[in-house]
Amino acid sequence: MKLITCEGVSKQYGTKTALNKINLSLDTGAPIALVGPNGAGKTTLFSLLCGYLHPSEGKITILGEKPGSPQLQNLVSALPQDAALDPNFTVVSQLTFFAKLQGFTRQDAKQEALRVLELVDLSSAALMLPKSLSHGMSKRVSIAQALIGSPKLVLLDEPTAGLDPANAKKIRQIVKDLSPKTTFVISSHNLEELEKLCDQVLYLEQGELQQSVSMKADAETAFLTLTMLNADIEQLADKVRALPNILNVKMNNDEQLIIEHHIDTSLGLEISLWALFVDNNWQYKAMMKGRSLEETLFSS
Ligand SMILES: Nc1ncnc2c1ncn2[C@@H]1O[C@H](COP(=O)(O)OP(=O)(O)OP(=O)(O)O)[C@@H](O)[C@H]1O
Numbered sequence: 001m002k003l004i005t006c007e008g009v010s011k012q013y014g015t016k017t018a019l020n021k022i023n024l025s026l027d028t029g030a031p032i033a034l035v036g037p038n039g040a041g042k043t044t045l046f047s048l049l050c051g052y053l054h055p056s057e058g059k060i061t062i063l064g065e066k067p068g069s070p071q072l073q074n075l076v077s078a079l080p081q082d083a084a085l086d087p088n089f090t091v092v093s094q095l096t097f098f099a100k101l102q103g104f105t106r107q108d109a110k111q112e113a114l115r116v117l118e119l120v121d122l123s124s125a126a127l128m129l130p131k132s133l134s135h136g137m138s139k140r141v142s143i144a145q146a147l148i149g150s151p152k153l154v155l156l157d158e159p160t161a162g163l164d165p166a167n168a169k170k171i172r173q174i175v176k177d178l179s180p181k182t183t184f185v186i187s188s189h190n191l192e193e194l195e196k197l198c199d200q201v202l203y204l205e206q207g208e209l210q211q212s213v214s215m216k217a218d219a220e221t222a223f224l225t226l227t228m229l230n231a232d233i234e235q236l237a238d239k240v241r242a243l244p245n246i247l248n249v250k251m252n253n254d255e256q257l258i259i260e261h262h263i264d265t266s267l268g269l270e271i272s273l274w275a276l277f278v279d280n281n282w283q284y285k286a287m288m289k290g291r292s293l294e295e296t297l298f299s300s
Pocket residue numbers: 013016017018036037038039040041042043044045
């Protein structure tokens with residue numbers, strides 16, 4: 001069964017078209033990224049998937065059901081961009097309360113609250129009040145809330161916005177650890193972060209789905225991103241183009257080449273490149289298999 005389907009989904013706010021005829025078909029599995037500039041419609045799409053808003057046109061299903069339907073209780077959850085905790089109650093009492101709202105008995109709700117706190121490595125914060133939590137801890141509590149009931153689909157809107165690198169890394173680790181059982185759809189402006197987490201990227205712009213890209217290399221071709229420390233980059237590009245099984249070489253800037261090549265030449269290509277470096281007294285800074293998400297989305 002498909003995790004999410006959207007057929008011709010549009011959303012109007014008065015005369016403003018926030019989403020325009022979106023078609024999507026997503027399976028469960030590795031995290032999925034949702035990217036796009038401010039105002040592209042990402043939050044609107046999340047709100048439609050949660051059932052908080054209804055499409056003006058078109059049809060959405062999640063695990064075969066209409067968003068917001070009772071059959072999806074405990075199967076779908078969301079961490080909104082501006083998740084906030086009640087300042088007057090301890091972390092565990094708030095999570096217990098939410099678990100009861102989701103249908104857990106009083107006793108099971110407490111157990112569930114403790115379980116999700118452990119998942120986000122915050123068992124020690126159970127009895128703290130929100131004001132004693134750091135921003136990173138608050139965010140993790142909100143993620144814990146989204147994990148109540150072991151949902152199949154979790155929508156995370158900007159989960160690491162405003163967090164320091166160590167806390168952002170912790171959140172990425174939580175997503176990675178839980179990914180086999182839960183599919184995360186993550187909206188973020190941080191392409192580097194999405195690159196580390198996601199296999200598939202949806203790119204929205206002005207309410208339209210511009211691209212749906214798989215980050216997995218296709219069967220036939222592969223990319224190599226080569227960043228040089230010192231080299232005549234144009235001369236290097238010409239020499240790489242002359243190597244066997246090279247499909248395309250693009251100069252990204254005055255120090256970087258994006259090389260597209262047949263998949264079965266990886267090692268041969270690396271050896272040829274090293275030979276070129278030695279022959280020409282060039283030094284490289286980094287040789288990375290694949291290409292960045294930024295390059296994938298925005299290269300023409
Ligand atoms: N309640 C609303 N009433 C009117 N227009 C709205 C409303 N909510 C969103 N919009 C408009 O719809 C468009 C899409 O907004 P949305 O918040 O979904 O974008 P976004 O991609 O999440 O943006 P950001 O990255 O800034 O969070 C924007 O032009 C926004 O101004």
